Amino acid sequence: MNVENHPVVSREEWLAARRQHLAHEKAFTRERDKLSAERRALPWVKIDKPYRFQGPHGELNLADLFGGRSQLIVYHFMFGPGWTEGCDGCSFLSDHIDGANQHLAHHDVAVVAVSRAPFTEFQAFKRRMGWAFDWVSSNGCDFNYDFGVSFKAEDTAGGKATYNYEKTDTTEGELPGLSVFYRNEAGDIFHTYSTYARGLDMLVGTYNYLDLTPKGRNEDEIMDWVRHHDKYDEAKPHSCCHS
Structure with a gap:
């Protein structure tokens, strides 16, 4: 326009x-x-596989991530082993979590970010961003691979890698996504939903504000203007999120 x-x-x-x-x-x-x-x-799909995560007090299982609630939203945050910063787009979305969490925590919903990097590797970045939400590591287990957000080179090369429910030849080792789980009174856990790419738009309140304005999102490529919130006086970053 x-x-x-x-x-x-x-x-x-x-x-x-x-x-x-x-x-x-x-x-x-x-x-x-x-x-x-x-x-x-x-x-739904029942989860029988034992996933292990690392948190601030040691090892956790998937049930622990619910924090006593029956519903769990996992944000698959792009932060791979050896990285020093999280993805710009994942960080943009994650800036919206803490405000919502003040209400979700009182409405039977837990929100936890999960990344494949070892737990200690993203603590400095989390402190820098000032986030309070729970963020754990899936390093050493198949969680990221099973839920379609991390990719082994051999799977990509062999045409076996999928993202957003279709084959991908991405060279990215990590991509963003969200998965939802339900835990019943018997302790059984079920996978109810996952979404990726533009399916994550609904979590970005800033976009909803921008969509009301004359210029809209005002971007040539998705999130090409987005930076870590402490870097808006620096040059534009390369967007790491995909349409």
């Missing part, structure tokens, strides 16, 4: 256009509600 040569009309004409758009917004809201209901109705 060209903001320099945008149509300018009377208030009456604006109201007519706005009412027409409101009808579209309401239709979209109804469709979104249907989509959310369809998502909740998806079949």
Whole structure:
């Protein structure tokens, strides 16, 4: 949209256009509600594999990540072994977690970030970003591979690697994603949902604000303007997230 040569009309004409758009917004809201209901109705997969994670007090299992709640959202944060900083896009999304967590924690939902780097390797970055949410390491177990966000070179070379439910030839060792789990009263854990790429948009409140403005997201490539929140006086980074 060209903001320099945008149509300018009377208030009456604006109201007519706005009412027409409101009808579209309401239709979209109804469709979104249907989509959310369809998502909740998806079949589940029981988790029988023992996954082990590292947290601030030692080893954890998947049940521990629930923190006494029945629902768990895992954000697959791109931070591979040997990295000194997290992905710009993952960091952008993660800037939105702590605010939501103040409410989710009181509504039977735990949110935990999981990365493949050893636990000690991302602690300095977490402190630098000022985040309080739980963030654990899956280093040494298959969790990231099983949920489609980490890739072995031999799988990519052999055409076996998949991302967002289709084959990928990505050269990235890590990509972003989100997975949801449910734990029943008997202690059984089920995988209910995973999403990747643009499916993560719904978690980025900043984008929802931008979508209301005349210039919108104002980006040539997805997140090409995004930086770590302490780097906005520096040069633009290379975007590490994918459409």
